[in-house]
Amino acid sequence: MSASIGSIKEFCPRGNLRAALNFGNRVLVGRSEAGQPCGITVDLARSLAAELGVDLTFVEMERAVDVSSTAADGLWDVCFLAVDPKRSETIDFSDPYVQIEGCYLAGPHCVAESSDELVASRVPVGSVTGSAYSLTLARQAGADCVQYYEDIHAMLAALDRNEVSAVAGIGSVMADEAAKRPGSRVLSPPFMTIRQGMGVPVGRPQASELLRGFVRSAARSGRVGDILVKHGVSRDSAVIT
Secondary structure (H helix, E strand, C coil), X not given: CCCXXXXXXXXXXXXXXXXXXXXXXXXXXXXXXXXXXXXXXXXXXXXXXXHHCCCEEEEEEXXXXXXXXXXXXXXXXXXEEECCCCHHHCEEECCCCEEEEXXXXXXXXXXXXXXXXXXXXXXXXXXXXXXXXXXXXXXXXXXXXXXXXXXXXXHHHHHHCCCCCEEEEEHHHHHHHHHCXXXXXXXXXXXXXXXXXXXXXXXXXXXXXXXXXXXXXXXXXXXHHHHHHHCCCCHHHECCC
């Protein structure tokens, strides 16, 4: 990846790279025992900062919507979100670097045996406001049955109260939550494939081009695959473009 002084300045107008982390996506980011950010997006941010030759600062946010809704506010320089048409109005995305399945977690009292049966039954389904899966579900059959919650904790609490029959989320996270709830299970097939990309605020064309080149190089060189494996995600989930 070759970067001019001008393109780096556009990418990092404050002089350092401010990377927005969405802690709502447990597959991609978490915290170490010492409370420090760690995970796939953290390692990608460090790799990008190293290539740009700048210092790195993390902007920690709890939900995807907190990141996407601040794209025009100058709070961050690069983000890690699922690629979505609505988000693309304010964020220039790279090609996706990893694919993650979106799945339904059915509660113990839900009788549906598949995702299609769940949607056809028209029972209430919980989802997190502003998440990639919420944006997708809003465009699919059964959208009027979706109930939105502030975060994953509120959504899972609604499931435990039988306020909803099922909830939507990242497949591996839903599987972890199913294991904590006897009688719960993840339904097949996945209702979507979540394509995770990196992004910069719209209006930074040089930065956008630079980021696209970085992601392509990281994917083709195997760097993305190595980072995924390091954090327990299959190399097969990497997207090579």
